Amino acid sequence: MKYLLCTADATVTCFESDPPRAAAGEIVARLTVCGVCGTDALKIYNPGYPKPQKLGHECVGTVAELGDGVTALRVGQRIAFAHHAPDPDSYYARHSSETMDPQFRRTNIEPGGFSEFIRLSALHVQHTVVPIPDHVPDLRAVFMEPLACCLRALDRASLMVGDTCLIVGVGAIGILFLPLLREAGMKVLACDVRPERLELAQRWGALAGALASDDVPALCRAYTEGRGADLVILTALNQATFEMALRAVRDGGALMLFGGKPGTQLTLDFWPAFLREINILTSYSATPGGLRRAMQFIAEHNYPFEQLVSHVFPIAEAQRGFELMHQGRTSKAVVTPT
Numbered sequence: 001m002k003y004l005l006c007t008a009d010a011t012v013t014c015f016e017s018d019p020p021r022a023a024a025g026e027i028v029a030r031l032t033v034c035g036v037c038g039t040d041a042l043k044i045y046n047p048g049y050p051k052p053q054k055l056g057h058e059c060v061g062t063v064a065e066l067g068d069g070v071t072a073l074r075v076g077q078r079i080a081f082a083h084h085a086p087d088p089d090s091y092y093a094r095h096s097s098e099t100m101d102p103q104f105r106r107t108n109i110e111p112g113g114f115s116e117f118i119r120l121s122a123l124h125v126q127h128t129v130v131p132i133p134d135h136v137p138d139l140r141a142v143f144m145e146p147l148a149c150c151l152r153a154l155d156r157a158s159l160m161v162g163d164t165c166l167i168v169g170v171g172a173i174g175i176l177f178l179p180l181l182r183e184a185g186m187k188v189l190a191c192d193v194r195p196e197r198l199e200l201a202q203r204w205g206a207l208a209g210a211l212a213s214d215d216v217p218a219l220c221r222a223y224t225e226g227r228g229a230d231l232v233i234l235t236a237l238n239q240a241t242f243e244m245a246l247r248a249v250r251d252g253g254a255l256m257l258f259g260g261k262p263g264t265q266l267t268l269d270f271w272p273a274f275l276r277e278i279n280i281l282t283s284y285s286a287t288p289g290g291l292r293r294a295m296q297f298i299a300e301h302n303y304p305f306e307q308l309v310s311h312v313f314p315i316a317e318a319q320r321g322f323e324l325m326h327q328g329r330t331s332k333a334v335v336t337p338t
Contacts, residue, residue, distance in 0.1 A: 025122030048262030056113020169236030
């Protein structure tokens with residue numbers, strides 16, 4: 001089988017090996033499609049990540065082999081799965097911080113998501129494998145993990161029906177917040193540097209959109225009786241977007257720092273933020289419960305997530321997909337076995 005591994009900065013190597021075998025409690029999945037996440041590009045091109053690095057975690061496949069004791073799945077069944085599994089009984093999990101559990105980051109699928117066959121440990125089988133309903137296409141199901149990351153972020157924010165949220169950056173990840181917010185009864189505004197992304201956001205239900213060069217805080221005040229947005233979600237995070245978000249959020253509102261990368265430095269004048277009671281939140285990855293909720297959302301709502309996919313590459317040509325992601329020239333790239 002073929003699989004990919006980041007072996008050095010800006011270098012992804014395609015290896016060949018025998019397919020893995022499933023031990024007791026485990027399964028082996030045959031890959032159907034794996035999404036290219038922005039963090040994959042960061043691991044490849046940012047020297048802040050030590051090498052080698054495993055890649056790929058937005059996975060859809062079919063069950064190829066069942067280990068002893070696995071009875072909840074069947075060979076040939078379509079599944080979606082992710083790469084990290086927390087200890088549900090840990091201190092962190094009991095405090096709703098599953099993604100901070102040390103076990104969470106230690107676990108991974110083998111040899112990674114960009115592989116023709118993937119071994120999932122018993123922990124992954126128990127906590128990250130989600131069956132795909134028959135009516136959900138593979139290119140829609142592949143958005144389960146990133147959608148679950150968005151759900152995790154919204155779980156960490158205090159929102160009420162009718163609140164107004166501004167999404168800064170409505171690319172392949174930012175746009176996923178929009179249906180979640182809309183179905184929860186929120187009003188959504190969007191900001192981006194690309195007009196075509198704003199047009200898509202409005203087709204998916206955003207009340208209005210503004211280019212980053214426009215007066216975005218004024219737009220937020222116009223839709224909130226002068227208050228500003230209750231929540232600003234920053235999927236594009238730098239000093240300029242951070243300062244704009246501070247001007248766009250209402251007093252007592254929150255900023256969700258959702259997109260970042262190693263080396264990001266932000267300057268904050270603490271005094272006005274203190275006087276305004278601005279809440280600054282962060283969110284990392286997805287929980288097992290969020291994965292199941294994300295698949296349920298995908299199955300119950302007819303949002304055409306697959307339309308976000310702009311490029312499809314076989315494993316042998318996946319380097320091109322990583323380059324396009326790194327250069328900001330793709331909406332969403334995915335990798336298939338052939």
